[in-house]
Amino acid sequence: MPICVFDIFPDGTTTVPTDTALTGPGTYRWWHFDLTDPEFPAWVHERLPAIPAGSLLQNETRPRCDRYEDGLMLNLRGINLNDGADADEMISARMWVDGKVVITVRRRRIFAIDAIRQQAVAGNAPHTPAAFLEALISRLTDRVQEQVAKIEELADYYEDDLENKDTPPPRDLPDTRRSVIRLKRYMEPQRVALARLAAFDIPLIPTESQFRLRELANTTTIAVEELDALRDQLVSIQDEHDANIAHRQARHGYVLSIVAAIFLPLGFLTGLFGVNIGGMPGLDHPYAFVYLCLSMLGLAVFMFVLLRWMRWL
Incomplete structure (x- = not known):
């Protein structure tokens, strides 16, 4: 059934329960499930009210934080670190949290939750549900910051390339712009969700945890603002590349027009003089072709001087 389950005690030590009760003897019991488990829907409907159970079973989610009685329904998104996946395809962590139980549900592997699981195996788990939320959100936020920093480095590299006007647009520039858009799609509602979480005045979230959650919400806000700036920066880079390409095309077309005007x-x-009919001048003159070539050369020079005088060159 569950991927893992731990009873977590006030000092962070853990035991693996042998019963199937929702809560246990520790400070809280942590259940971690895979959404694709066919037995999970029946388990969650049997133990939770309909609304939080439904929030855990949703196929498609967006970041949210809502209070239900004495518990919290949370949906958060994290960077996708799975092999062969794009980092900006953010994966969902569904949660139900109250004073005695934490239930987390995944569809794909979430490395931030795996890190907490390793802590629990080592007997050093977050000692309260609020501390669990802090640990999870901190890891999710750190990975978002790392991804945003990578995109910032790429954007700075693209901008440095603009010093050479003949540099072609980077092939991965459109992919980078799409990555920023996908990240922004989830980080904006996640910022709102974390701000709501930090503002809840409930026993589940003590005052000291509220302060730390506010800092994490502020960090997420900074990440959203950086994504906004990156989006504008990448649009500006793309526009400048497009302008450089248009300028080069216009310059080449101008040169071709001048050449056409001369010739x-x-x-x-x-x-x-290429018509093959009688009466053409110079047919019997041995230097007629030379005279024609010299005349054409003189005409070309005249046309060049004329274009310069008219300031077309």
């Missing part, structure tokens, strides 16, 4: 009268002359 247009020359083409007219070669076409005129």
Whole structure:
């Protein structure tokens, strides 16, 4: 059934319970489930009220924090660190927390929860439900900051490349922009959810935990603001690359137009003297071709000087 279950005591030590009761003899009992477990829906409906049970069973979620009686329904998102997955495909952690039990539900592996599980195995688990929330949110937030920092480095690299106007746009620039959009999609509601969590005045969240949760909410707000700035920065970089490309295309088209303007009268002359009919001047003159070439060269020079005088060059 569960991936793991621990009774956690005030000093952080843990035991693995042998019964199936929702709560245990410790400070709280932590249950961790996989959403795809076919036995989980019946288990959760048997032990929790309908509304928190339904929140744990939702297929699609967005970050939220809602109070239900003396407990909290929490949905948070974390960076996807699973092999072969994109980091910005943030994965959901569903939770029900009250004074005696913490239930966490995943669909895909969440490394932040795995780290707390390792602490529990080592007998050093968070000693209260509030401390559990702090530990989990802190790890989720740290990984978001690391991902945002990576994108900032990429954006600075793209911006440095703009010093050379002939540098082509980075191939991964569109992917980076999409990554920022996906992260922003979840981090904005997560910021709101964490702010609500820190503002709850309930026995489950003591005053000292409220202060730490406010700091984590503030860190998340900073990450959201950085994502906003990165989105604008990447748009600006893309616009500048587009402007450079348009400038190069316009310059090349201008050069081709000047060349065409110079060679247009020359083409007219070669076409005129290329007709094969009687009466063409110079047919019997041995230097007629030389004279024609010199005349065309002079005309080309004249056209060049004329374009310079008209400030087209």
